[in-house]
Amino acid sequence: MSELKKFSMESASDKLRLEDEKIAIEVKDWNLYYGTKQALHGITMQLPENRVTAFIGPSGCGKSTLLRCFNRMNDLIDTVSVEGSILLHGEEMYSKRMDVSALRRRVGMVFQKPNPFPKTIFENVCYGLRLQGIKDKQVLDETVEWALRGANLWEEVKDRLDDNALGLSGGQQQRLCIARAIAIKPEVLLLDEPTSALDPISTLAIEELIFDLKKTFTILIVTHNMQQAARVSDYTAFMYMGDLVEYTDTDSLFTNPKLKQTEDYISGRYG
Amino acid sequence: MRNWFNKGEHWIWFSASAVSVSVVLVFGLLAMIAYKGLLHFWAHDVYVYPVSTANGQVEEVVGELHDTKFKLMADENNPKVMHEVPEYLIKTGNRDVYGIDFKWINSKNIDLSQIKLADDITVIERYEWGNVYGHLASLTLDGKLIASGADVKDKLQNLVEKSNVLLDKIHHIEKSVMGSINYQIEELRLEEKKLRANKEYHGEAKAEVEEKRAELSEAFIKQQASMQELYKQADVLGEVVLTIAGDQKIAVKIRQIVRFWQPNNMSMLEKLGFFFSSIGHFLTEDPREANTEGGVFPAIVGTVTMVLLMTVLVTPMGVLAAVYMSEYAKNGPVLRMVRISINNLAGVPSIVFGIFGLGFFVYILGGSIDDLFYGYAAPSPVFGTPGLLWASLTMALLTLPVVIVSTQEGLSRIPRSLREGGLALGATKFETITRIVLPMATPAIMTGLILAIARAAGEVAPLMLVGVVKLAPELPIDFNAPFIHLENKFMHLGFHIYDVGFQSPNVEASQPLVYATSLLLVMIILSLNLGAIMIRNRLRERYKALDN
Numbered sequence: 123m124s125e126l127k128k129f130s131m132e133s134a135s136d137k138l139r140l141e142d143e144k145i146a147i148e149v150k151d152w153n154l155y156y157g158t159k160q161a162l163h164g165i166t167m168q169l170p171e172n173r174v175t176a177f178i179g180p181s182g183c184g185k186s187t188l189l190r191c192f193n194r195m196n197d198l199i200d201t202v203s204v205e206g207s208i209l210l211h212g213e214e215m216y217s218k219r220m221d222v223s224a225l226r227r228r229v230g231m232v233f234q235k236p237n238p239f240p241k242t243i244f245e246n247v248c249y250g251l252r253l254q255g256i257k258d259k260q261v262l263d264e265t266v267e268w269a270l271r272g273a274n275l276w277e278e279v280k281d282r283l284d285d286n287a288l289g290l291s292g293g294q295q296q297r298l299c300i301a302r303a304i305a306i307k308p309e310v311l312l313l314d315e316p317t318s319a320l321d322p323i324s325t326l327a328i329e330e331l332i333f334d335l336k337k338t339f340t341i342l343i344v345t346h347n348m349q350q351a352a353r354v355s356d357y358t359a360f361m362y363m364g365d366l367v368e369y370t371d372t373d374s375l376f377t378n379p380k381l382k383q384t385e386d387y388i389s390g391r392y393g
Numbered sequence: 394m395r396n397w398f399n400k401g402e403h404w405i406w407f408s409a410s411a412v413s414v415s416v417v418l419v420f421g422l423l424a425m426i427a428y429k430g431l432l433h434f435w436a437h438d439v440y441v442y443p444v445s446t447a448n449g450q451v452e453e454v455v456g457e458l459h460d461t462k463f464k465l466m467a468d469e470n471n472p473k474v475m476h477e478v479p480e481y482l483i484k485t486g487n488r489d490v491y492g493i494d495f496k497w498i499n500s501k502n503i504d505l506s507q508i509k510l511a512d513d514i515t516v517i518e519r520y521e522w523g524n525v526y527g528h529l530a531s532l533t534l535d536g537k538l539i540a541s542g543a544d545v546k547d548k549l550q551n552l553v554e555k556s557n558v559l560l561d562k563i564h565h566i567e568k569s570v571m572g573s574i575n576y577q578i579e580e581l582r583l584e585e586k587k588l589r590a591n592k593e594y595h596g597e598a599k600a601e602v603e604e605k606r607a608e609l610s611e612a613f614i615k616q617q618a619s620m621q622e623l624y625k626q627a628d629v630l631g632e633v634v635l636t637i638a639g640d641q642k643i644a645v646k647i648r649q650i651v652r653f654w655q656p657n658n659m660s661m662l663e664k665l666g667f668f669f670s671s672i673g674h675f676l677t678e679d680p681r682e683a684n685t686e687g688g689v690f691p692a693i694v695g696t697v698t699m700v701l702l703m704t705v706l707v708t709p710m711g712v713l714a715a716v717y718m719s720e721y722a723k724n725g726p727v728l729r730m731v732r733i734s735i736n737n738l739a740g741v742p743s744i745v746f747g748i749f750g751l752g753f754f755v756y757i758l759g760g761s762i763d764d765l766f767y768g769y770a771a772p773s774p775v776f777g778t779p780g781l782l783w784a785s786l787t788m789a790l791l792t793l794p795v796v797i798v799s800t801q802e803g804l805s806r807i808p809r810s811l812r813e814g815g816l817a818l819g820a821t822k823f824e825t826i827t828r829i830v831l832p833m834a835t836p837a838i839m840t841g842l843i844l845a846i847a848r849a850a851g852e853v854a855p856l857m858l859v860g861v862v863k864l865a866p867e868l869p870i871d872f873n874a875p876f877i878h879l880e881n882k883f884m885h886l887g888f889h890i891y892d893v894g895f896q897s898p899n900v901e902a903s904q905p906l907v908y909a910t911s912l913l914l915v916m917i918i919l920s921l922n923l924g925a926i927m928i929r930n931r932l933r934e935r936y937k938a939l940d941n
């Protein structure tokens with residue numbers, strides 16, 4: 123009893139506050155349109171470094187759209203137009219001078235559905251390195267091992283690195299995609315519903331992984347699973363119909379939401 | 394019954410019967426061609442047909458039965474009644490004596506019961522004048538008798554083997570050794586022309602050319618002499634004399650003999666051996682007698698080279714076009730127009746491509762190449778005349794739409810998530826396409842190539858305009874650098890069929906050859922396709938897990 127109290131008091135005392143954080147990404151008055159349809163409305167937020175920030179909200183509210191803004195993946199869609207600014211460590215992402223490939227090396231992404239390349243496990247992980255022209259076998263070997271260990275996959279695949287990656291299970295494939303993303307050592311890692319296609323055990327493995335990874339990376343994660351958001355994230359942003367409704371540290375948002383809308387959503391009254 | 398209709402069972406039956414009709418047609422066609430073609434290689438029995446002539450005498454016709462046709466003839470007693478009377482086409486050979494190889498005889502003029510196998514008949518295949526059918530009589534040399542009676546057959550066997558060894562040697566010298574010397578002399582001649590055109594043909598250069606030429610001529614003369622020597626050796630092998638119908642005699646020089654056999658004395662096993670050796674001859678020998686006899690080796694080489702070169706040319710063109718259209722070009726009216734044009738290109742008659750190839754590739758492109766690089770060879774054109782390169786290019790153009798369309802289909806099947814995966818790792822669009830998208834589209838590209846090969850190998854009409862000839866003196870690939878001669882004219886099985894079947898002086902004689910060549914063409918297309926399909930399946934295996 124006393125211990126529990128002590129614990130809650132402790133956690134209250136070092137409660138996370140955005141003002142104390144180093145900021146990795148700063149979004150200012152960000153609007154995005156699919157053709158004439160506006161999908162994001164004047165988003166302004168600051169994303170802290172070496173923390174996990176979760177994005178929650180009902181389907182179609184623009185979570186993926188926003189996440190894809192952080193590595194300019196939306197550039198691939200012809201109809202998209204944007205306004206506002208997003209700064210990565212103070213540098214404007216959407217300026218004309220920005221080298222998009224270089225930006226994507228700094229901001230890695232893992233997609234909802236695992237998408238390994240039809241190559242060997244080894245080649246999948248070192249794909250990004252090879253793109254950078256790294257040929258040194260030793261560097262490649264070391265990085266592949268580091269990334270696979272980082273993604274908690276090494277023990278399972280170390281004896282079959284030359285097998286086709288498509289032969290892995292869904293959860294293994296997803297962890298492989300994470301290994302592939304972290305192998306190029308990005309600053310920020312974007313995860314768009316990384317566990318939605320996985321079984322509970324793989325999900326747990328990936329959640330533990332996220333906890334480890336935040337020591338090295340700034341992590342932004344989209345999820346539909348409230349428990350997951352509560353478990354893994356330090357900060358949570360609730361979005362609704364393209365608006366950022368509420369954004370604060372995860373504890374406060376889940377225990378003490380300021381807006382009724384947020385409360386309704388996290389208590390499952392809609393969404 | 395109504396229930397049966399409602400379930401749509403009748404549609405299943407309809408489509409099943411449509412499928413079986415197609416299958417039966419395809420296999421029937423193949424079986425017919427195979428039967429007629431392979432019959433050509435069989436050692437047919439030779440019969441004696443006693444034919445009664447108009448003046449009441451009986452004349453013996455000796456030969457193989459080739460064909461039977463039914464002719465409508467009026468009944469002798471009642472002209473209103475028509476009978477179908479069989480007529481037999483007999484291959485009698487001995488063209489030098491009879492003038493023609495074939496004879497039609499009406500069954501009314503023979504007593505069918507009197508037809509019998511010709512005893513001990515010998516068939517000799519000659520390098521010229523076709524087959525001889527007769528009875529071995531004697532062997533002579535310069536009018537002197539060497540052997541007669543029962544000895545003749547064994548001695549003849551011996552001599553024919555010797556002569557074939559000699560002829561092989563002569564052939565080797567003629568084709569390979571002297572061919573190569575000739576090629577070098579021709580190169581030298583062009584070199585000299587070039588030097589003359591640049592006004593550099595004097596001093597050292599001139600001396601060098603002349604020295605080389607002297608060397609080559611000397612080598613040529615030496616080879617010629619050794620060839621003469623071999624010819625002499627072949628000549629002193631003597632000749633064989635045969636008796637043919639009506640006690641006439643035919644003398645055949647040993648060196649004229651390809652081979653001989655006694656079909657009526659052969660066992661089944663011997664006939665099978667003969668069958669396979671005939672196929673061997675057919676596949677490996679040059680054609681003789683205006684293509685109506687001998688083999689089709691140059692046509693096989695020509696067809697395969699042309700198809701492979703076409704594949705090499707069409708792949709990059711088609712793949713690049715498809716990649717541009719589906720990955721880079723902005724969707725809009727222009728792209729739609731291009732798509733429609735490409736689809737329509739597939740429907741343009743092939744002869745139109747031939748005309749385009751002749752007009753654009755041969756005359757304009759080839760002409761300009763000649764002007765630019767081969768000015769010294771004028772007035773004889775090098776590339777400004779139909780040839781292998783232009784034929785392959787024309788075929789590449791003809792098959793381009795198939796390759797483009799199937800490549801595009803393959804590209805569109807690659808999931809978006811994989812492209813995004815590549816891009817998210819910092820790959821540029823180009824890197825994503827070359828490293829991920831294109832390798833995964835290779836099975837689809839192979840499908841395009843399979844269709845292209847099938848179409849190109851069977852096409853004849855456009856080739857007649859841009860490089861295929863009835864008889865090409867040289868193969869398009871040989872042992873003289875640069876090994877593949879893009880400017881050479883070449884032979885093609887499809888055109889060979891047309892030429893043998895419809896342009897030769899002896900259409901009857903060559904009919905089996907037409908079937909045999911058709912069978913071969915089908916087999917070659919099949920095996921090229923099988924090769925491509927095997928490669929495709931291996932690629933598919935590699936990417937198979939993608940389909941889920």
Ligand SMILES: Nc1ncnc2c1ncn2[C@@H]1O[C@H](COP(=O)(O)OP(=O)(O)OP(=O)(O)O)[C@@H](O)[C@H]1O
Pocket residue numbers: 156161180181182183184185186187188199
């Ligand atoms: N390529 C596109 N073109 C046009 N509209 C789009 C496109 N992609 C998304 N949208 C629209 O933008 C809005 C936001 O979509 P988004 O995919 O970001 O939602 P989400 O929050 O990720 O939803 P979910 O939880 O279902 O993944 C939706 O209304 C969607 O219909």
Ligand SMILES: [Mg+2]
Pocket residue numbers: 185186187314
């Ligand atoms: Mg989404």
